[in-house]
Amino acid sequence: MAEDMADPTVQITAGVTLTICTTCRPEGTDPEATRPGSVLMAALSEAELPEGVTVRGVECLSACKRSCAMVLTGGDDRWSYVYGDLDPDQHVDDILAGAAAYAATTDGLVPWRQRPQVFRKQSIARIPPLTIPSKDD
Numbered sequence: 001m002a003e004d005m006a007d008p009t010v011q012i013t014a015g016v017t018l019t020i021c022t023t024c025r026p027e028g029t030d031p032e033a034t035r036p037g038s039v040l041m042a043a044l045s046e047a048e049l050p051e052g053v054t055v056r057g058v059e060c061l062s063a064c065k066r067s068c069a070m071v072l073t074g075g076d077d078r079w080s081y082v083y084g085d086l087d088p089d090q091h092v093d094d095i096l097a098g099a100a101a102y103a104a105t106t107d108g109l110v111p112w113r114q115r116p117q118v119f120r121k122q123s124i125a126r127i128p129p130l131t132i133p134s135k136d137d
C-alpha cells in the first residue's frame, strides 16, 4: 500500500472532546439559579457518552452572547466546531448523537443530513484541522 493512502483498518485514535462552558448564563436566566452552562455540563457528565467521547468543562469560550456554548474537537485531523444557544433541557440527546456521528469520522465532516438539527442550526464557527494545507500552498 502506498504510504499516502489511508488504511481503512486503522482506527483514528484521537479522542473526541465536548468542551462545555460551565459559566454560560443566557440572557433572562435567573441570576440566582445554577448557571445553565453548569447544568449542561452536569447533564453530559451523567449521560452515557458515545465511545471515544469525553466531556470537560471550562470557564467561558468567549461566545457569551450565544450561551450556552460548547466546542466539539477531535484531535489534529478533524475540523472543530463551536456551537451556541444550547439548552440543557432540550439538547443533550442531540449533542450526544452529533458527537457520536462526529467521532465516526476521520476528518470531523459529518454529512449535513446526518447532523442533529442543533448542530445544523446553531453552529457559531468551524475551525480547520491543523493538518489541512493552506489554500496558498
Ligand code: FES
Binding pocket: 021, 022, 023, 024, 025, 037, 059, 060, 061, 062, 063, 064, 065, 067, 068, 069
Ligand atoms: S460565559 Fe460561556 S461563553 Fe462566555
